[in-house]
């Protein structure tokens with residue numbers, strides 16, 4: 001019971017924001033229309049039920065006039081029913097897509113805001129496969145919430161309408177056993193109720209493990225897909241290393257989990273289906289068994305029997321909502337849990353940024369990037385970098401060295417404000433344009449112009465500006481291919497990608513440029529040429545480079561390094577250079 005209550009509270013929390021959003025009027029309008037149509041459909045089913053009585057009596061009495069009239073009446077009801085059902089589905093689908101669009105936009109916004117996506121990864125497995133949660137779970141949530149919500153409402157309204165009818169019919173066709181009338185008021189209602197309660201309890205008993213199994217299934221499927229995508233993205237590495245057999249083995253192992261869990265679902269579903277189908281079959285015959293004695297004792301006519309069978313079926317169907325919807329409910333609940341986990345993970349990383357004992361990168365009035373009492377740690381709290389105070393001075397070109405794994409890249413991440421683990425303060429000049437160039441730049445799939453302009457919009461720079469930048473970094477052949485679509489990370493050599501990274505910096509003109517081995521794949525003369533280009537085109541830009549080559553020394557004015565000091569690495573000047581390189 002607590003479980004149901006907490007699921008419903010979660011559904012409410014996830015569902016309600018849409019109906020308070022800027023799209024609320026469209027959403028509420030569509031929802032009202034869909035509900036109104038559902039109520040009209042229930043109203044029609046009451047008319048159909050009455051029609052049974054008149055129609056079958058006409059058949060029994062061989063009354064052609066009434067029979068013909070009732071056929072025409074049925075046709076009118078049927079035409080209205082068809083129109084209602086068509087529009088109900090159509091409007092329901094409209095509501096689904098609008099609601100889903102709103103939720104997807106919201107989740108995308110929260111996930112991509114403020115490096116949350118990166119911090120969620122850092123925090124470990126709190127929300128696995130966010131892609132699946134945003135793409136599939138939102139779709140499932142919207143679809144199933146509407147299905148279940150409207151199905152439940154319809155069952156309740158149907159129940160109220162038909163219980164009244166069935167109660168009346170119980171009086172008209174009293175229970176007749178061994179030639180005796182047994183006056184139990186509303187016995188048909190009680191019969192349907194007892195039958196449905198037993199059915200629901202047994203369904204829950206048999207089907208309960210499906211919830212957890214469905215949750216696992218979605219997770220295994222997403223893991224399998226994710227690993228396929230990874231294999232595709234790293235096709236070249238895998239082919240060069242001849243890693244296919246291992247890759248295949250790993251993928252097969254993951255798929256075996258999908259299959260194993262699916263077989264558990266199948267077995268459980270088989271048991272559940274055996275029960276629910278038997279249950280539904282018995283429900284067809286049960287009302288006839290209950291009223292047949294009265295019919296054969298000639299206490300009621302055929303019409304009443306048929307109307308009773310229809311009403312009993314409807315009441316029983318409404319009461320058995322959980323029996324029929326059980327599998328949908330199980331899928332829905334696991335989707336709700338997944339979305340809840342995703343929302344919680346986002347809330348956790350958002351809360352992380354406001355905690356006191358993290359690294360705070362804040363904008364201040366200084367012109368240098370100043371670190372004070374800074375400690376960077378691993379996500380598990382292990383020590384990494386420490387400094388009581390240090391500044392990257394404005395306008396200076398600094399070379400930053402240190403042993404592998406000492407925390408150079410992590411210090412860059414902290415300056416960019418995306419590494420929260422540790423404590424202390426990093427002062428960033430207010431409104432400073434900071435750019436980080438990694439060893440392996442990221443290019444979105446699209447035109448070369450898109451790729452170089454990123455993260456700015458494509459039209460932030462004219463084709464001429466982009467072509468000039470690409471040419472100046474030594475790629476004249478690419479400068480003529482700016483309109484070409486491609487997966488540039490796959491198509492270009494790492495050296496070419498690094499040149500394009502520098503072209504990106506030339507276009508963006510940052511005030512502070514951090515190069516994390518961003519030219520390491522180039523030969524030394526080309527690397528030196530790119531540094532001179534930066535010096536020439538971005539004269540006021542502060543440059544901090546991580547690099548291992550000694551030839552970089554002459555291209556920088558100051559040299560700082562991380563050196564081991566006990567359990568951590570300390571940051572300090574390695575060798576001061578006063579003259580310009």
Ligand SMILES: Nc1ncnc2c1ncn2[C@@H]1O[C@H](COP(=O)(O)OP(=O)(O)OP(=O)(O)O)[C@@H](O)[C@H]1O
Nearest residue numbers: 122378379384402403404405406407408409410411
């Ligand atoms: N997301 C992460 N989760 C756990 N540990 C991490 C994570 N990112 C980095 N580390 C660890 O932090 C330490 C510093 O990593 P970092 O990438 O900053 O080193 P680096 O000095 O730049 O090394 P290199 O010169 O090899 O690039 C390493 O021990 C690394 O394993």
